[in-house]
Amino acid sequence: MEKLLIEGGHSLKGTVRVSGAKNSAVALLPASILAESPVTIEGLPNISDVDTLSVLLEEIGGTVKKDGQDIYIDPSNMFSMPLPNGKVKKLRASYYFMGAMLGRFKKAVIGLPGGCHLGPRPIDQHIKGFEALGAEVTNEQGAIYLRAEELRGARIYLDVVSVGATINIMLAAVRAKGKTLIENAAKEPEIIDVATLLSSMGAKIKGAGTDVIRIEGVESLNGCRHTIIPDRIEAGTYTIMAAAQGDNVIIDNVIPQHLESLIAKLREMGVSIDTKDDQLLISSSNALKSVDIKTLVYPGFPTDLQQPFTSLLTQAKGTGVVTDTIYSARFKHIDELRRMNADIKVESSSAIVNGPVHLEGAKVKASDLRAGAALVVAGLLANGITEVSGLEHIDRGYEHLVEKLQSLGANIWREQMTESEIEQTQNA
Numbered sequence: 001m002e003k004l005l006i007e008g009g010h011s012l013k014g015t016v017r018v019s020g021a022k023n024s025a026v027a028l029l030p031a032s033i034l035a036e037s038p039v040t041i042e043g044l045p046n047i048s049d050v051d052t053l054s055v056l057l058e059e060i061g062g063t064v065k066k067d068g069q070d071i072y073i074d075p076s077n078m079f080s081m082p083l084p085n086g087k088v089k090k091l092r093a094s095y096y097f098m099g100a101m102l103g104r105f106k107k108a109v110i111g112l113p114g115g116c117h118l119g120p121r122p123i124d125q126h127i128k129g130f131e132a133l134g135a136e137v138t139n140e141q142g143a144i145y146l147r148a149e150e151l152r153g154a155r156i157y158l159d160v161v162s163v164g165a166t167i168n169i170m171l172a173a174v175r176a177k178g179k180t181l182i183e184n185a186a187k188e189p190e191i192i193d194v195a196t197l198l199s200s201m202g203a204k205i206k207g208a209g210t211d212v213i214r215i216e217g218v219e220s221l222n223g224c225r226h227t228i229i230p231d232r233i234e235a236g237t238y239t240i241m242a243a244a245q246g247d248n249v250i251i252d253n254v255i256p257q258h259l260e261s262l263i264a265k266l267r268e269m270g271v272s273i274d275t276k277d278d279q280l281l282i283s284s285s286n287a288l289k290s291v292d293i294k295t296l297v298y299p300g301f302p303t304d305l306q307q308p309f310t311s312l313l314t315q316a317k318g319t320g321v322v323t324d325t326i327y328s329a330r331f332k333h334i335d336e337l338r339r340m341n342a343d344i345k346v347e348s349s350s351a352i353v354n355g356p357v358h359l360e361g362a363k364v365k366a367s368d369l370r371a372g373a374a375l376v377v378a379g380l381l382a383n384g385i386t387e388v389s390g391l392e393h394i395d396r397g398y399e400h401l402v403e404k405l406q407s408l409g410a411n412i413w414r415e416q417m418t419e420s421e422i423e424q425t426q427n428a
Ligand SMILES: CC(=O)N[C@H]1[C@@H](OP(=O)(O)OP(=O)(O)OC[C@H]2O[C@@H](n3ccc(=O)[nH]c3=O)[C@H](O)[C@@H]2O)O[C@H](CO)[C@@H](O)[C@@H]1O
Pocket: 023, 092, 120, 121, 122, 123, 124, 125, 126, 127, 160, 161, 162, 163, 164, 165, 186, 188, 296, 297, 298, 302, 303, 304, 325, 326, 327
């Protein structure tokens, strides 16, 4: 087991290239199950969630070959094997196996998903959608059983705007008989990316990226080649790091429109950001002013950037209130930031951040993926050395974090943990 060490205070300068989007990748890979000939996905990030899903695709009979950042999946010999436990529990997105296997095989047994502990992560809207399409869904000892004689198109209104439910229902509905309407659908760019892959496979989908998606089911889907979109959350994380500690940083391979809410908030704080076709240029920031943020569904401020943004707010003058309306308990990073001298308190679903403070290096633990990103932002700013454990969370979503930050001039490295350190973090 490794830990991350960061010596704070070094400015960041130069160009960092953003990888393919984790939250697209985790849906595109299960979507390949629906094809009956090979699918190639280009530009996948090298992260552990992609590795876990690749192994799951092999477990159900797929042939998976990785070639750098591209992946070739031959789904022709896949079958509906139950996946009740094990790797399924390692990540949230294993729930996309439900929609994809239901679509192709009309049956699936999938364990309840894992992923970051952000408070309750219900899947009632996914199940409501599957049932509307004609599936019988039961929960037996922690696994979801889905069966259908046939899937029939339906009109499905989502009670909450959910990325996961929108994608999962799309995956099943592309193979249902007739027309499906998903109303109050989520509009995140990752949904458009999955719809683009499915359309290249022969699916008939209109309206992805709006709140009404229309799908006309087809008899079969074929293989195709697809290039993934850049990761807006990784891009946003480096943009926040550049705002915190940068001296002319270029974020390359971005779709700037995907980050409008973040860019607007950073500008409001006094950060100078220029946008080009596929780049963001962040000049060195002077005194930062506090702002309030509220996480919302896209195109609102993303919940996944709330945690790293909180670390930046510790450097701003005044009081900033961070409210998470998507995951109201996504504040496990706050105690760790306090260890580093941050002045933050949590009240209900908000964190109240007073700044500016001098952060101090400390031994801290990443409780989840973006909490880890928040601690790295803080470590880059802090006096002395910050040690971050819980790297397995960060590795789920950030490709080559250490190398990318080193190339920008950060003093950051990984070290093996001793037996007693491992014991301490496990008991913490
Ligand atoms: C809308 C939103 O910001 N979604 C984020 C959410 O997606 P993720 O797919 O995890 O969450 P959803 O978009 O599905 O859920 C949004 C909200 O709806 C609730 N819900 C969801 C499904 C359901 O069946 N019932 C239900 O009540 C969730 O508890 C949550 O409060 O986390 C991902 C990982 O951090 C992010 O990349 C997504 O951008």
